[in-house]
Amino acid sequence: MEQMLIDWLKEYGYIVLFVWSMAEGETGLIMAGILSHTGDMNLYGSILVAGLGGFVGDQIWYYVGRYNKSYVHKEFEQHRRKFAKARLLLRKYGIWLIFAQRFIYGMRTIIPIAIGVSGYDKKKFAIVNFFSAFVWASITIIPAYIYGEELLEVLKWMKEHWYISVGFLAFVFGTMWYINKKEDS
Numbered sequence: 001m002e003q004m005l006i007d008w009l010k011e012y013g014y015i016v017l018f019v020w021s022m023a024e025g026e027t028g029l030i031m032a033g034i035l036s037h038t039g040d041m042n043l044y045g046s047i048l049v050a051g052l053g054g055f056v057g058d059q060i061w062y063y064v065g066r067y068n069k070s071y072v073h074k075e076f077e078q079h080r081r082k083f084a085k086a087r088l089l090l091r092k093y094g095i096w097l098i099f100a101q102r103f104i105y106g107m108r109t110i111i112p113i114a115i116g117v118s119g120y121d122k123k124k125f126a127i128v129n130f131f132s133a134f135v136w137a138s139i140t141i142i143p144a145y146i147y148g149e150e151l152l153e154v155l156k157w158m159k160e161h162w163y164i165s166v167g168f169l170a171f172v173f174g175t176m177w178y179i180n181k182k183e184d185s
Contacts, residue, residue, distance in 0.1 A: 009031065009035065009040075010035070010040045010041075013032065013035055013040065013041050014041070014045065014046075014049045016028065017029070017031075017032050017041075017046060017049050017050055017053065018049050018050075018052065018053040018056075019053065020053070021049070021050045021051075021052075021053025021054045021057065021137070022053045022054070022056055022057030022060070023057060025050070025053075025054060025102070025108075025136075025140075026140055028050070029046075029050050029137060029140040029141050029144070030140065030141075030144040030151070031144075032046040032049075032050060032141055032144070033046070033140070033141040033142065033143065033144020033145040033148065033151075034144050034145075034148045034151050034152060036141065036144075036145045036148070037144070037145045037146075037148025037149065037151075037152075038148065038152075043141070043142075043145050046137075046141050047134065047137045047138050047141050047142075048137075050133075050136075050137035050140075050141060051133045051134035051136070051137040051138075052133070053133075054102060054132075054133035054136055054137060055129055055130050055133035055134075058101075058102070058112045058129050058133070059112075059126065059129065061109055061112035061113050061116070062112040062113070062115055062116040062122075062125055062129070063116060064113055064116065065112065065113035065114060065115065065116025065117040065118075066116035066117065066119070066122070067116075069117055072113055072117055076110070076113070079110055082106070082107060082110045082114075083110060083113075083114045083117070085107070086107060086110050086111045086114035086115070087114055087118060089111070090111075090114065090115060090118060090120070095124070095128050097111065097115075098111075098115065098124075098125060098128040098129060098132065099128055099131070099132045099135075100132070101132070102132060102133070102136045103136070105176070106180050112125075112129075
Protein backbone atom coordinates (compact mmCIF):
# COMPACT_ATOMS: atom_id res chain seq x y z
CA MET A 1 0.00 0.00 0.00
CA GLU A 2 2.79 2.44 0.96
CA GLN A 3 4.70 1.79 -2.25
CA MET A 4 1.52 2.27 -4.29
CA LEU A 5 0.98 5.70 -2.65
CA ILE A 6 4.60 6.68 -3.33
CA ASP A 7 4.34 5.57 -6.98
CA TRP A 8 1.07 7.44 -7.37
CA LEU A 9 2.62 10.62 -5.93
CA LYS A 10 5.61 10.29 -8.24
CA GLU A 11 3.38 9.86 -11.28
CA TYR A 12 0.68 12.42 -10.47
CA GLY A 13 2.61 14.58 -8.01
CA TYR A 14 2.10 17.93 -9.71
CA ILE A 15 -1.66 17.42 -10.08
CA VAL A 16 -1.95 16.33 -6.44
CA LEU A 17 0.21 19.29 -5.38
CA PHE A 18 -1.95 21.76 -7.32
CA VAL A 19 -5.21 20.48 -5.82
CA TRP A 20 -3.69 20.16 -2.34
CA SER A 21 -2.37 23.73 -2.55
CA MET A 22 -5.84 24.97 -3.40
CA ALA A 23 -7.25 23.37 -0.27
CA GLU A 24 -4.81 23.00 2.62
CA GLY A 25 -1.28 23.12 1.41
CA GLU A 26 1.53 22.85 3.91
CA THR A 27 1.70 19.06 4.17
CA GLY A 28 1.57 18.73 0.40
CA LEU A 29 4.25 21.39 -0.03
CA ILE A 30 6.54 19.63 2.43
CA MET A 31 6.00 16.38 0.52
CA ALA A 32 6.83 18.19 -2.73
CA GLY A 33 10.03 19.52 -1.15
CA ILE A 34 11.04 16.02 -0.08
CA LEU A 35 10.18 14.57 -3.51
CA SER A 36 12.21 17.38 -5.09
CA HIS A 37 15.09 16.47 -2.81
CA THR A 38 14.95 12.83 -3.95
CA GLY A 39 14.74 13.87 -7.60
CA ASP A 40 11.19 12.64 -8.13
CA MET A 41 9.88 16.18 -8.64
CA ASN A 42 11.51 19.39 -9.84
CA LEU A 43 12.05 22.07 -7.17
CA TYR A 44 11.12 25.01 -9.41
CA GLY A 45 8.20 23.14 -10.95
CA SER A 46 6.91 22.32 -7.47
CA ILE A 47 7.09 25.96 -6.38
CA LEU A 48 5.34 27.07 -9.57
CA VAL A 49 2.54 24.50 -9.27
CA ALA A 50 2.05 25.08 -5.54
CA GLY A 51 2.05 28.85 -5.97
CA LEU A 52 -0.53 28.65 -8.74
CA GLY A 53 -2.65 26.25 -6.69
CA GLY A 54 -2.58 28.53 -3.65
CA PHE A 55 -3.40 31.54 -5.82
CA VAL A 56 -6.31 29.84 -7.59
CA GLY A 57 -7.75 28.46 -4.35
CA ASP A 58 -7.79 31.84 -2.65
CA GLN A 59 -9.19 33.52 -5.74
CA ILE A 60 -12.07 31.03 -5.72
CA TRP A 61 -12.80 31.73 -2.05
CA TYR A 62 -12.61 35.47 -2.68
CA TYR A 63 -15.19 35.24 -5.48
CA VAL A 64 -17.41 32.96 -3.39
CA GLY A 65 -17.52 35.75 -0.82
CA ARG A 66 -17.87 38.53 -3.34
CA TYR A 67 -20.76 37.14 -5.37
CA ASN A 68 -22.52 34.79 -2.94
CA LYS A 69 -22.95 36.80 0.23
CA SER A 70 -26.25 35.17 1.21
CA TYR A 71 -24.74 31.70 0.71
CA VAL A 72 -21.70 32.66 2.81
CA HIS A 73 -23.83 34.06 5.63
CA LYS A 74 -25.95 30.91 5.66
CA GLU A 75 -23.24 28.26 5.24
CA PHE A 76 -20.61 29.87 7.46
CA GLU A 77 -22.95 30.85 10.29
CA GLN A 78 -20.82 29.01 12.86
CA HIS A 79 -17.77 31.10 11.85
CA ARG A 80 -19.29 34.53 12.51
CA ARG A 81 -16.58 35.43 15.03
CA LYS A 82 -13.83 34.50 12.58
CA PHE A 83 -15.47 36.65 9.88
CA ALA A 84 -15.67 39.58 12.28
CA LYS A 85 -12.04 39.06 13.24
CA ALA A 86 -11.05 38.89 9.55
CA ARG A 87 -12.85 42.16 8.81
CA LEU A 88 -11.16 43.88 11.75
CA LEU A 89 -7.78 42.58 10.63
CA LEU A 90 -8.46 43.78 7.07
CA ARG A 91 -9.30 47.28 8.33
CA LYS A 92 -6.23 47.37 10.52
CA TYR A 93 -3.63 45.77 8.23
CA GLY A 94 -5.14 45.99 4.73
CA ILE A 95 -2.82 44.69 2.06
CA TRP A 96 -0.56 42.99 4.66
CA LEU A 97 -3.41 40.78 5.81
CA ILE A 98 -3.92 39.57 2.25
CA PHE A 99 -0.22 38.78 2.03
CA ALA A 100 -0.07 36.99 5.39
CA GLN A 101 -3.49 35.29 5.46
CA ARG A 102 -2.24 31.91 4.27
CA PHE A 103 0.07 31.77 7.29
CA ILE A 104 -2.70 32.34 9.87
CA TYR A 105 -3.90 29.02 11.23
CA GLY A 106 -7.65 28.56 11.22
CA MET A 107 -8.29 31.62 9.06
CA ARG A 108 -6.86 30.58 5.70
CA THR A 109 -10.23 30.05 4.04
CA ILE A 110 -12.22 32.57 6.06
CA ILE A 111 -10.02 35.59 5.25
CA PRO A 112 -10.37 35.47 1.42
CA ILE A 113 -14.12 34.93 1.78
CA ALA A 114 -14.42 37.84 4.23
CA ILE A 115 -12.34 40.04 1.94
CA GLY A 116 -14.67 39.14 -0.94
CA VAL A 117 -17.77 39.86 1.15
CA SER A 118 -16.31 43.24 2.13
CA GLY A 119 -16.13 44.26 -1.55
CA TYR A 120 -12.35 44.75 -1.50
CA ASP A 121 -10.88 45.67 -4.89
CA LYS A 122 -10.57 42.54 -7.11
CA LYS A 123 -7.41 43.63 -8.86
CA LYS A 124 -5.56 44.57 -5.67
CA PHE A 125 -6.54 41.29 -4.04
CA ALA A 126 -5.40 39.26 -7.06
CA ILE A 127 -2.00 40.98 -7.29
CA VAL A 128 -1.17 40.66 -3.59
CA ASN A 129 -2.59 37.13 -3.47
CA PHE A 130 -0.41 36.12 -6.44
CA PHE A 131 2.83 37.27 -4.82
CA SER A 132 1.81 35.87 -1.45
CA ALA A 133 1.11 32.44 -2.94
CA PHE A 134 4.59 32.19 -4.44
CA VAL A 135 6.31 33.41 -1.26
CA TRP A 136 4.29 30.84 0.72
CA ALA A 137 5.20 28.05 -1.70
CA SER A 138 8.88 28.99 -1.67
CA ILE A 139 9.32 29.28 2.08
CA THR A 140 7.56 25.96 2.63
CA ILE A 141 9.05 23.86 -0.18
CA ILE A 142 12.66 25.08 -0.14
CA PRO A 143 13.42 24.12 3.50
CA ALA A 144 11.84 20.69 2.90
CA TYR A 145 14.08 20.37 -0.17
CA ILE A 146 17.20 21.42 1.75
CA TYR A 147 16.47 19.20 4.75
CA GLY A 148 14.95 16.36 2.72
CA GLU A 149 17.32 13.70 4.02
CA GLU A 150 16.64 14.63 7.64
CA LEU A 151 12.88 14.67 7.04
CA LEU A 152 13.09 11.23 5.43
CA GLU A 153 14.91 9.98 8.54
CA VAL A 154 12.17 11.43 10.76
CA LEU A 155 9.50 9.75 8.62
CA LYS A 156 11.40 6.46 8.79
CA TRP A 157 11.62 6.77 12.59
CA MET A 158 7.90 7.62 12.79
CA LYS A 159 7.08 4.54 10.73
CA GLU A 160 9.16 2.32 13.01
CA HIS A 161 7.72 3.91 16.17
CA TRP A 162 4.18 4.46 14.93
CA TYR A 163 2.65 4.19 18.42
CA ILE A 164 4.64 7.23 19.63
CA SER A 165 3.89 9.08 16.40
CA VAL A 166 0.15 8.46 16.68
CA GLY A 167 0.15 9.70 20.28
CA PHE A 168 2.15 12.79 19.37
CA LEU A 169 -0.06 13.60 16.38
CA ALA A 170 -3.19 13.10 18.50
CA PHE A 171 -1.74 15.53 21.06
CA VAL A 172 -0.87 18.12 18.38
CA PHE A 173 -4.24 17.92 16.62
CA GLY A 174 -6.09 17.83 19.94
CA THR A 175 -4.27 20.96 21.07
CA MET A 176 -5.02 22.72 17.76
CA TRP A 177 -8.69 21.69 18.01
CA TYR A 178 -8.87 22.94 21.61
CA ILE A 179 -7.29 26.29 20.72
CA ASN A 180 -9.62 26.67 17.76
CA LYS A 181 -12.70 25.88 19.89
CA LYS A 182 -11.51 28.23 22.63
CA GLU A 183 -11.03 30.98 20.06
CA ASP A 184 -14.54 30.41 18.65
CA SER A 185 -16.20 30.80 22.07
